[in-house]
Amino acid sequence: MASKLVMNRLRSLYRDNNSIFSTSQNQAIKWRSCQPSPINPPSPNNTSTTTSSSSVNEFELAKFSAIADTWWDAEGPFKPLHLMNPTRLAFIRSTLCRHFRKDPNCTRPFEGLKFVDVGCGGGILSEPLARMGATVTGVDAVDKNIKISRLHADLDPQTSSIEYRCTTAESLVEEQRQFDAVLALEVIEHVADPAGFCKSLSALTIPGGATVISTINRSMRAYATAIVAAEYLLHWLPKGTHQWSSFLTPEELVLILRRASITVQEMAGFVYNPLTGRWSLSDDISVNFIAFGTKPANRDEPLD
Amino acid sequence: MNRFSVARRIASNIHGFRSVQRTLCSNTGVKIPDLVSEKEPLAEPELAYDIPQYDIAIVGGGMVGMALACSLATMPLTKQLSVAIIDSNPALVNNFHIRKEDPPDPRVSTVTPATISFFKDMGAWEFVQQHCHAYFDKMQVWDYTGLGYTRYNARDVDADVLGCVVENKVLHKSLLSCIQNSDFQKTIYSSRLSSITFPVRSSMTSSSGTSSSASGSSARLELDNGNIMYAKLVVGADGSKSCVRELARIQTTGWKYSQSAIICTVEHAVENFCAWQRFLPNGPIALLPIGEKFSNIVWSMDPKESVDRNSMSEDDFVKAVNHALDSGYGPHPQSKSFEGGNVFSWLKADSTHEGFEVPPKVFKLASQRLAFPLSLMHANSYASKRLVLIGDAAHTVHPLAGQGVNMGFADARCLSKVIAEGVAVGSDIGEVTLLKKYESERKAANITMMAILDGFQKAYSVDFMPINVLRALAFNGAQYISPLKRKIISYASGNKLLPLFT
Numbered sequence: 110m111a112s113k114l115v116m117n118r119l120r121s122l123y124r125d126n127n128s129i130f131s132t133s134q135n136q137a138i139k140w141r142s143c144q145p146s147p148i149n150p151p152s153p154n155n156t157s158t159t160t161s162s163s164s165v166n167e168f169e170l171a172k173f174s175a176i177a178d179t180w181w182d183a184e185g186p187f188k189p190l191h192l193m194n195p196t197r198l199a200f201i202r203s204t205l206c207r208h209f210r211k212d213p214n215c216t217r218p219f220e221g222l223k224f225v226d227v228g229c230g231g232g233i234l235s236e237p238l239a240r241m242g243a244t245v246t247g248v249d250a251v252d253k254n255i256k257i258s259r260l261h262a263d264l265d266p267q268t269s270s271i272e273y274r275c276t277t278a279e280s281l282v283e284e285q286r287q288f289d290a291v292l293a294l295e296v297i298e299h300v301a302d303p304a305g306f307c308k309s310l311s312a313l314t315i316p317g318g319a320t321v322i323s324t325i326n327r328s329m330r331a332y333a334t335a336i337v338a339a340e341y342l343l344h345w346l347p348k349g350t351h352q353w354s355s356f357l358t359p360e361e362l363v364l365i366l367r368r369a370s371i372t373v374q375e376m377a378g379f380v381y382n383p384l385t386g387r388w389s390l391s392d393d394i395s396v397n398f399i400a401f402g403t404k405p406a407n408r409d410e411p412l413d
Numbered sequence: 414m415n416r417f418s419v420a421r422r423i424a425s426n427i428h429g430f431r432s433v434q435r436t437l438c439s440n441t442g443v444k445i446p447d448l449v450s451e452k453e454p455l456a457e458p459e460l461a462y463d464i465p466q467y468d469i470a471i472v473g474g475g476m477v478g479m480a481l482a483c484s485l486a487t488m489p490l491t492k493q494l495s496v497a498i499i500d501s502n503p504a505l506v507n508n509f510h511i512r513k514e515d516p517p518d519p520r521v522s523t524v525t526p527a528t529i530s531f532f533k534d535m536g537a538w539e540f541v542q543q544h545c546h547a548y549f550d551k552m553q554v555w556d557y558t559g560l561g562y563t564r565y566n567a568r569d570v571d572a573d574v575l576g577c578v579v580e581n582k583v584l585h586k587s588l589l590s591c592i593q594n595s596d597f598q599k600t601i602y603s604s605r606l607s608s609i610t611f612p613v614r615s616s617m618t619s620s621s622g623t624s625s626s627a628s629g630s631s632a633r634l635e636l637d638n639g640n641i642m643y644a645k646l647v648v649g650a651d652g653s654k655s656c657v658r659e660l661a662r663i664q665t666t667g668w669k670y671s672q673s674a675i676i677c678t679v680e681h682a683v684e685n686f687c688a689w690q691r692f693l694p695n696g697p698i699a700l701l702p703i704g705e706k707f708s709n710i711v712w713s714m715d716p717k718e719s720v721d722r723n724s725m726s727e728d729d730f731v732k733a734v735n736h737a738l739d740s741g742y743g744p745h746p747q748s749k750s751f752e753g754g755n756v757f758s759w760l761k762a763d764s765t766h767e768g769f770e771v772p773p774k775v776f777k778l779a780s781q782r783l784a785f786p787l788s789l790m791h792a793n794s795y796a797s798k799r800l801v802l803i804g805d806a807a808h809t810v811h812p813l814a815g816q817g818v819n820m821g822f823a824d825a826r827c828l829s830k831v832i833a834e835g836v837a838v839g840s841d842i843g844e845v846t847l848l849k850k851y852e853s854e855r856k857a858a859n860i861t862m863m864a865i866l867d868g869f870q871k872a873y874s875v876d877f878m879p880i881n882v883l884r885a886l887a888f889n890g891a892q893y894i895s896p897l898k899r900k901i902i903s904y905a906s907g908n909k910l911l912p913l914f915t
Contacts, residue, residue, distance in 0.1 A: 183846045191846055198838035214489040216836055237839025264612075264630035265645075265841065266466070 180231025196388040204401040217242030222289040228296035232258035236268045278309040294323040311369035317406040323399035327356035371402040467497045470644035474500030477804030477821035478650030479588040484829035486597035516779040520581040522818040540587035547704040548574040556692040559744035604636040632799040646843040655806035667790030673719035678780035689772040796848035
C-alpha cells in the first residue's frame, strides 16, 4: 500500500503505538545490514490507497485540532524541533550558498531559487527558507498541517508567498514539478520505503540541483538518546515516535541516494548540549545527522 | 480616522505624558488600550495598508538605543532591516553640534576597552576621537580609614589603557553620525510611546482565517502624536523608568540605596591622567580625567548631604571636594604598611612599587552640579515574544565603577549579534527562542556585575573596625596578589572572565 506515503513528523508524534503504525511497519524495510539488495519494489501506483489513508488522516485530524497551535509554540511539544531548527538551517544555508554560488552575507541569498520542503509539518522549515529569499513549496500528507502552515505563514508578508499543498512527494513527481533544492528533514525515518522515497526526491530535483535529508542514525547511541532518553526519560517526544529499526545509518542513506543518482557531498551531525540547551553542528553523526547531496547536471547515467 | 490614513514619518509635536499610569491600571489582558476612547479598537483591514510595518522599533534613542541601531546598520546581515526609533529628544532630528570651546558636560561615561572595541567595530570611535575624551592608564582606589589602598596600572594587564572618559553627548552624537553615514533605513519618530499591543496567540486558531492580516503577528505601537506602526520586534531602550517595561508588565527586583550622587565638572591647575576613587563613610567619590585640565566628579552621599552640597557656594563645594579627596575623614594610607615580612611579596605586581599618591587639587567648578538618587534595579525578564529590554531598562546599577553604560553597550552588541544570527537562518526576529539567547547571555553577565557592585557598595557603607580591617586586607590582597589584580582589572575592563572563578 502506501509504500511511498510520506509519514510526516507531526503525524508520527501523535500516533498510537499499536494502531496504524504497526501496519506500515510490516512493510517497512528492515535495514539490518548495509546491503541494499532487499529493497521492496516501489509500488507503481499509490492513488489506490486513498480509502485507508483518508481514514488515517481523519483519525489524526481529531488529535491535531486539539493541538493546532502547538506547532508554533516554542515551549510546546515541538520545542526540540524549534531548538534544532537554527542549527539545521545553518547547515542548509552554508551548503546551498556554496552550491548555488550565493553570497552568504546577504539577507536573502536564495532569491530566485525554488525549494520544496517535503513533510513540512507546520512550516517550521519553510518559513525561514522563504525569509532567506527562496520560492518555497511546502507539502505534507496531513491536511491539518497544511492549514496550520497556511494560517501562520500569512501572518508575515515575507512568508505569505509560500505555496502549501496537501500532497506527497510522489504526487508532485507525477505533476512533473521540479525544484532547485529538495529538502526532507526528519521525514525519511517515518516513510515505509526509504529507497522509493529517495527516488521521488531525486525526481523532484532539477539536474544540477541539491537534495538535503536529515534523520536519525540506527546506532546504539541513537537508541539511547532518541528513544530511551527523549521519549521515555525526558518526555520530549511522545512514546512511540520513533522505531529504532526504521532508522537509517549514514552509509545506508548514502547508498540509497546514490541509487537515486544523488551524490552526497557533505554530512554533519547535530549534537545537543544539555547545559546550554542548544544544538550545534559537529562531526559526530552517531545520532542526528544531515546530508547534502547533488544531482549531476546531465541526468542520463545513474551512478550505479 | 484621517490622522491614521497617512503615517506621518517625522512629526515633532510632542504631547505631554499621556498618563502611562492610568493605562497601566486597566486590566484587559494583553491589549493595553489607549485612553482616547473614540479611537477604533484595532487596525481595520482598510487601514492596515497605511500603517507602516518595521522590522524593529527601538523605543528610546539614547546612547544604548542608538548603539543598537548603529550596530545593526553596520553589519551585513542586519543593515537591510527597517528600523523605527521612537524618542521625543529633539537632538535626534535637529543635527546638534558640540562646541569645542565649552567645558565638558558633567554627564560622562567611563568606557571600557570592550566598549571601545565595540565602537571601533561599528566605525563610531573615529567620531568620538574628534571630540574631548581622555584615556587613563592608572587608577587609585583607597578608603578613608587609611588602612589600605590599591593602584591599578594598565601595564599589569599588558593593556595600553584602563578606560576612557567621554561625555555622554559625544558618545551619542558619534553613534548618530555613524548611522547617518550609512545607508540604513531608519525612521525617527519624535514622540513618546503610549501603548503596545502584542498579538494574541490564540488568534491563530480562529477558524475564519480572515484575521490573519499581513501584520497579524507583529506588535502594534501607538505614539502620543497619533502615529501607529507595526514592528516584529520592540526594543525597550528607554532607561531605568522604561515605559516599554511597564507596558509589557515585566516585573523588576531592586532597591533604593539611601544615597544620592552629585556629578559635576571641575578644573585643575595641571592635567590629570589617573582615575581616582576614595571610599568615604557615606559613599565613594570618584575623580575621572576628561581631557585638558578638566576632571569629572561623581560623589555618592546621603540624600540630605547632597541637598546641602548642591546648594552651597561654589568655593565651599570645591573645598569640600578637596577635603574629601585628600585627608578629610581619615589619614592617607601608609604606602609601606604591609611591606615588612610581606607574605605576598613573591606575587608582586609591577604597580606594587608605586606609593600612594594624593590626587591633584581641584581649583574651580566648571559646570553646574547635578544630583540624582541612586538605586539598583533588575528586570526579571529581558525578553518575551516580540519584546526585548536593553540597557538601563533592563538593569540599573550603582555608578561606583562606571559600569552602567558599558553593560548597556554590551547588551546592544549582543542583541545585534543575536538578531544577525536569526536573520542568517531566516528566523522571525521577534521569536522568543531567538531573543532568549540574548537574555541568557546578558543576564548572567549583568547579574554578576550587579552583585559585585552592590557588594562593593555594601562593604563600603559600613564603618565598623573589624570590617574596616577586612576591607583593608582585601585592598592589600588586591594590591599585592598580581594574578588576582590582573583578573580584577580585566573584568572591570569589560572582559567576560570573572575574578576569582576562572
